[in-house]
Amino acid sequence: MALSKGPLEPLCRAVNIPKVTPVLQGSSCIAAIDFGTSSLSVAYTTPTDGQVKLVPLHSTYERVPNAILIFKDKENQQCGEVTGIGYKAQSIYSTKKETQNYIYFERIKTLLERDTEIDRTTQVSSFTGGSYYLIEVIAFILTHLKEKLLTDHLKRNYKSSDFDWVITVPAIWKARARRMMREAAYMAGLTSDAPGITRFTPVGSPLPRPEEVNPEKLSLALEPEVAAIAAQHQSEVSGTPPERYMVVDIGGGTVDITVHDKSNGRISVVLLPMGNTWGGTTVNEALSMILEEVVKDKGFQSFLASDPTRAKATLNKFFYGEFEEQKKTFGDKPKGTNEMVLTLPLAFESFYGTKLRELKKMDMHYDPGDGSLEINYCQLEEKVFKSTVDKIIECVRKAFHDLKSDGIDTVYLVGGFGGCRFISQRIKEAIAEHHGMLYDNIVCPVQPGLAVVTGAVMWRKDPNIIQSRVADATYGTSASIAFNPSIHDEHYKRVNEEGVQRCGNVFEVFVLKGEEIKNEIYKASFIPSYQRWTQQHIPIYCTTDDGVQYIVDKEGKLTVHKIGELILDLPNPDNIPRKERKYEIFMDFSGTEIQARAQYSITGEEVKTVCDFLSKQD
Template identity: 25%
Template sequence: MSKRLEKGARKKRSSEDPHQPVRRQPDRFTASLRKALPTMQNVPSKTSIKTRQSLGSEEVVSPTPNGNIIVAAIDFGTTYSGYAFSFKHEFNINPLKIHGNEWRNVTQGQMNAKQQTCLLLTSERKLHSFGNEAKAKYLSLSVENKHEDWYFFWEFKMSLHQVKEIQGNYQLTAENGKKLDALTVFGLSIRYLKEHLLEVLHRSFSGVKDRDITWVITVPAIWNDSAKKFMRKAAEMAGITKSCIEIALEPEAASIYCRQLPITRDPQTETGMTKFPSGTRYLILDCGGGTVDVTVHEVLEDNNLKELHKATGGRWGGTVVNKAFLNFISKLVGTEVFQDFSTKHKSDYLEMLDEFENKKRMARPDSMEIVTIRIPIMLQDMFRGASNIPLNDQVVKSKYKDKVHIVGDKLRIDADLFKSFFDDSVRDIIAHVRDLMDSFPRPVKAILMVGGFSESPVLQKAVKDGFQKEVEVIIPLDASLCIMKGAVLFGHQPSKITERRCRFTYGVATVVSFDKEQHPEAKKIEIDGEELCNDIFDKHVEVGQTVVTGEAQSTSTYYPMSATDTVFPVVLFRSTNPDPKFVDDRGCECVGYYLLERTPGTRLDSIEVRLIFGGSDIVVESVKADGSVHRADFKMD
């Protein structure tokens, strides 16, 4: 028996190998495919696939142009975003010569290397502004009560982490309650940062063209394949040529940057400091505003890096601290009053959050000083209107009576209570790192703390208290910029990470000849008088397996269901299970599919399918019977 794609492959009779298993694609594909891709009307009725969460088609992937002279990285964060860039000739001389931009905080008059991730669109859904300017404009509109028709989005990046499979019509909700498709929101945000950088380049350098730039977009390592594909698509929507886009995993980018830094003591060197030597193993703890990524890398003799543990993590970033504070305020004034306040008085609400964000970044674990935050008079008035007593009287009656005081519009919070807002986030981070350290078979030399939340003294102390007796805890200068700068380095050398660990088991959906001793009756289907087992998960790589960047890890041969079929579909699934049997087992999800056209004929020609892992995207390489090679990625529709 021969392998068949689940699109629908017939059993190929072969005198040379009559017992080779038949593997085919499920027989529920044609209707979905025709609906999603109207041009594929010649797909035969037996062509099928189990799900249509992510759709793709044959498209040869072009390498990034060798002639690009600039690498630009867009670090698109949950809370803050920015960009950095460097020229190829500068990188060859000094890799750390990386340029950035200083953004003015309109409300505070400060200059920062990143600005808030906020997007403001007009009532006609046209881009008005991004970042600090968008926030300031929206606050001004709110004060004048003219904001209802405007679309304001903030902290929207985390929405991609919450969705298993992102469809093209996935929508985000603006502050006015209206919805807009997520691709537009992300695409316009990336477009703003791209065009701002181009303006800087065109103003400062003569003759620079868009095609001279390789663009790197950062994403959390724990995001699923669908979210990563979505960000690539958003970059394309922003006007970036597909062949000029690279996706960098945030902890990897930070690791590449830190690899360039002299961060360990060495009395034998002129400066007394040096980089990590070959053989050094270290843990990357990337704590951002939304997510926390953790992985382990080892320095190789050629100065490249390999991943020793697959990226893990969760939603334990700095926004968890913000939510704890908001929950505290909600308990203080009552859920109904707080919800009414946050909906009807956006300006006061957002200004209160901004002030807390500043106090959060300054909080020190050993401080016993009272923390003062302005509590809007409007919130106090709304509480009085709902309860007929002043808010300060309510505080005196509450469990916070010894820890909270209100003086005018000032909320004075006891130091221990303020630090307790960090508890949930810090606890989950420390517990996760401890589990990884205890399970990792080989000791690591250091923990590198990177990302914006890693600059919090409260989190730094917790990590040092938990692990400094076992390993060094290193917080690079400007930890919040390590990812952005590292993404620039990644763009110059995208193969710097030579080996990675798979986060999932990946395989192709197939069908095989039905065997009543092995297969459940519910999976039996009959086609042309032949009994087949549907939905087989044909494994290519296993969760935790080491994959070499850019190399095919396995090769399988597949056949069509019928000689008259006009396409070979390769449908990719992933699973958290190391050895799934069927593509609809618990923990299995469809990643996407790839269609390879074939010429109908009288014989069942085969294709070889190779999956290439190790990069931020998964690539399928197929070899037809005539020897022609086709390479494509799995795309969302």
């Protein structure tokens, strides 16, 4: 019998049953955090006036770099007090002559986007030396953002537990990265009135799963979904509102594309979320690679080694500070201007010296007198922007192709890099080429970089505005079912302790890739494998392949990917026979996170259930 790769039907499927009530109810006291690759922002609303407001995180700036500076306690080096985030953190760190008492991080979200094997013990290195658990660094940032809202802005008129909190995540993120943000939020005390994290766990020491306090007070919102809600609210679209629209969310680290239908004020997601890690950051990296080639120093390793605590911050300030601001306006060149002018950092100039004169071979002009670097727009387009823009357009074209003949009324461009005029022009040209005609319905809202955080608050006011989504993969678990020789492979036949023939390693499917998920949950029934068991670990698997029927092939290799497990407590003090201890698990894939609960079949009594998507998987 052929295994798993053909267009085969599942051997076993969970039962699909209607969900009685929506998981999330509307709220009027909401705080949202956009934890971006390049930047951070916070928005909120209270019952006082119901308006969505932005929190100034630095002077009048509502969007600041994703950077944090922590002062280490002299007596206990694992304890820390946040000195500042964003521009304040960057400014203080750049002026410190001695940094041994500080811990400094920038742009840590890139680890979540590019490391598919993250878990609770994933580490990140500080600019000032030393390694720390990534989840705790995120928790420190969230704790400080919470205090900026509650203490600095709202003057302690509200408690953390008064708010329903929202953290935004890319739609293309999988369960593990999403779970890390949730657990970091628990550590930060968002859903409780606890002060939040104040000390780091020494790397190598156990890092327990944080206690889930008021989990219903925290939601994860998908960035392109909520950005679309904000864009529609802000933008004036000529004619009738779009019935089908595409959202292209181009942030610093990721490109997220979704397509929605809107009818009677409700939204249905009609296309699998798609995207890649070719966000705006890859443009910065392209410029970096050019300069690395000029000075013949891959990754600027020699420069970094010359001043381990400051050199990296110097490079980041140039590539993700000065160049970042000019990058966003590329395509809006003033009349008579044909080049971008940047000022190289003094330390960078001093270190590489005459090597920088090689820039003229790249058709770039370097002036050692004032440290200026001139790059003409043609060079920028071809050598710096092109590869990233091509990857973004590749995703947009695929979305249009997958929709086949169905049209798109409007394309919304959002995100920090979505407002770049050059990007919108190239996307317009690509869509026109696909259609064979001019396409003008591309809308970029005012302040596209803040569309995600403001849209997150709007979404949480009415979370059920999204009435259906599309499964991004096939999800299921392993099952042992009665062996049927007409449909089951002999290789998987087993005999249990009662002498009954079973078929093992069956992939019991909850939901298939591409299926529409509405207001429904999936029920599967189980019996403890052995009488003595009082705890059951149920693995959760996923695959993007079609026709997978068994979780392993005949060589014992997994045909699916384990993303986590459910841990169920099944005490049996009265020694009830195994067959009478049947229980049911209920899986919910309709929201932005996988949810699960369990109960005994006979009594209906709830079984304590933990969804663990962040421990190391086998």
